[in-house]
Amino acid sequence: MFGGGFIDDQVGPGLYLIKAFSNTSPLATPDSAAKTFRYRAEQLCPTGYEEVRTVADAYRSSIGGMEIAPDPKQPGLTVPVPPPVITSKIGHIRCSDSPLSLYEAKVLVTPEGEQ
Numbered sequence: 001m002f003g004g005g006f007i008d009d010q011v012g013p014g015l016y017l018i019k020a021f022s023n024t025s026p027l028a029t030p031d032s033a034a035k036t037f038r039y040r041a042e043q044l045c046p047t048g049y050e051e052v053r054t055v056a057d058a059y060r061s062s063i064g065g066m067e068i069a070p071d072p073k074q075p076g077l078t079v080p081v082p083p084p085v086i087t088s089k090i091g092h093i094r095c096s097d098s099p100l101s102l103y104e105a106k107v108l109v110t111p112e113g114e115q
Contacts, residue, residue, distance in 0.1 A: 004036035004087075008044065014098020015052070015105050016044050022087040033087040045095035052105045054091025061086055 004022040011017050018040050022032035034056065041049050060083045067078040094105040 004032050006036050006040045008040060011092070012098075012100055012105070012108055014045070014095035015092060015100055015108060016041075016095075017090075017092050017109075018044075019090045020088065022085075033089040037089040037091070041093045045093060045097075048096035049093045050096070050102065052092040052094050052102070053109050054089060056087070056089045058085055058087045060084070 004020060006018055006020040008016050008018045018037055020033045020037035020040060022036070037054075041051075067080050069075055069078050071077060092105065092109040094100060094102060098105070100108070
């Protein structure tokens with residue numbers, strides 16, 4: 001229930017973009033996406049890594065809200081349950097054995113208007 005998934009892309013030698021997400025959950029679980037992000041980063045960079053530029057977020061799913069009956073003996077009494085929460089952590093990592101310096105990695109991943 002609190003697991004997640006990821007996608008990644010190599011954007012340079014030893015430089016990766018990782019997009020990690022939690023599965024939907026009734027409660028905000030920011031650590032879920034962060035754990036998934038870290039799990040994938042450690043797979044891609046077994047010798048270690050540093051985060052170059054990352055953003056974490058949480059948002060409600062557009063699908064899901066419902067009503068539940070907490071007491072089956074009182075079917076007319078329902079409680080609204082909000083849509084589930086999805087958390088994400090998206091960003092770039094640089095493997096410690098990358099030939100790119102941290103400065104070069106930051107230049108590659110920073111949008112032009114922010115440089």
